[in-house]
Amino acid sequence: MEMKKVFERGKPIFSMEIFPPKKNDPVSEIYSTLDGLVGLKPDFISCTYGAGGNPADTSTVDICREIEQKFHTLSIAHLTCVNSTREDIDRAIERFRAADIRNVLALRGDKNDKVPPKDDFKYASELIRYLKEKAPEISISAACYPETHPDSESVVSDILYMKEKEECGAEHFISQLFFDNEDFYAFREKTLIAGIKSPVEAGIMPVTSKEGILRMVSMCGASVPKKLSRILNRYENDPEALCDACTAYAIDQITDLIASGVDGIHLYTMNKPWLARRVYDAVKTLIRR
Numbered sequence: 001m002e003m004k005k006v007f008e009r010g011k012p013i014f015s016m017e018i019f020p021p022k023k024n025d026p027v028s029e030i031y032s033t034l035d036g037l038v039g040l041k042p043d044f045i046s047c048t049y050g051a052g053g054n055p056a057d058t059s060t061v062d063i064c065r066e067i068e069q070k071f072h073t074l075s076i077a078h079l080t081c082v083n084s085t086r087e088d089i090d091r092a093i094e095r096f097r098a099a100d101i102r103n104v105l106a107l108r109g110d111k112n113d114k115v116p117p118k119d120d121f122k123y124a125s126e127l128i129r130y131l132k133e134k135a136p137e138i139s140i141s142a143a144c145y146p147e148t149h150p151d152s153e154s155v156v157s158d159i160l161y162m163k164e165k166e167e168c169g170a171e172h173f174i175s176q177l178f179f180d181n182e183d184f185y186a187f188r189e190k191t192l193i194a195g196i197k198s199p200v201e202a203g204i205m206p207v208t209s210k211e212g213i214l215r216m217v218s219m220c221g222a223s224v225p226k227k228l229s230r231i232l233n234r235y236e237n238d239p240e241a242l243c244d245a246c247t248a249y250a251i252d253q254i255t256d257l258i259a260s261g262v263d264g265i266h267l268y269t270m271n272k273p274w275l276a277r278r279v280y281d282a283v284k285t286l287i288r289r
């Protein structure tokens with residue numbers, strides 16, 4: 001099913017993100033994660049693509065095929081381009097076709113100091129244009145940044161490049177994680193002023209460790225509001241209390257986003273189905289079903 005059709009059924013939609021098991025972990029590990037997640041009946045599950053952009057890495061497509069065929073749930077396969085040639089992307093398209101994957105989150109990917117970028121694709125919009133031309137059957141999603149992407153020249157340019165992604169063929173956006181809903185609302189207003197019409201899902205990550213989230217925000221440019229900072233400082237040495245407080249924080253964010261008419265909630269599950277269930281159980285009556 002195309003992403004457009006998912007939103008035609010009504011909003012807010014509820015989706016989740018997982019990542020492939022680490023290199024030396026058994027792929028079967030992902031089955032127990034998926035077993036736990038599909039019971040929550042997400043509108044789709046997306047699966048990330050290795051940050052190094054190794055074109056030989058087929059685990060994302062393999063997992064998306066399982067999500068669709070074994071777990072009967074719609075999937076989105078992430079795909080990055082900064083370390084790929086056109087031939088690499090052609091091979092990815094062949095793999096999508098062989099696995100009957102119809103939805104792709106087209107990304108630039110983070111630049112990696114150890115892997116010099118290839119020349120064929122500099123930005124996600126170039127990948128989107130290429131996919132649209134070579135594989136028109138694929139429905140394309142893209143990333144967006146409520147607090148602006150860290151490499152951006154300015155807030156305005158970041159929004160205009162987001163619009164470019166839509167003009168090239170992106171039909172749906174998923175946001176970077178954020179912890180202050182006011183940042184998302186201000187961003188959403190700017191996207192509407194810029195004429196971006198595609199639905200934008202809000203990316204929500206329930207925090208489970210102070211160290212982990214501080215590392216994450218330093219990479220992705222998200223900020224930590226005082227309210228969350230107080231929780232992290234107070235409970236950093238009490239993992240159970242930290243998890244309880246941060247789950248309540250994520251639930252509060254989601255409740256407010258849904259009350260404000262958000263298109264969808266995209267939960268960064270970090271492959272923790274028990275955490276996704278706690279969040280889902282608290283908001284399930286607010287989600288369209």
Ligand code: FAD
Nearest residue numbers: 048049051078107108109110123124143149151152161176
């Ligand atoms: P782009 O849209 O290309 O933007 C990158 C930067 O370039 C921005 O600052 C933008 O303003 C600027 N820009 C865009 N076009 C132009 C232009 N024409 N001229 C000048 N500047 C321009 N990474 C992974 O490796 N694997 C994943 O699976 C993955 N999944 C993600 C899922 C989501 C929902 C999000 C939000 C991010 C994900 N990332 C993933 C991280 C992502 O790859 C990084 O944030 C990356 O740095 C930017 O990717 P992008 O597709 O947003 O890039």
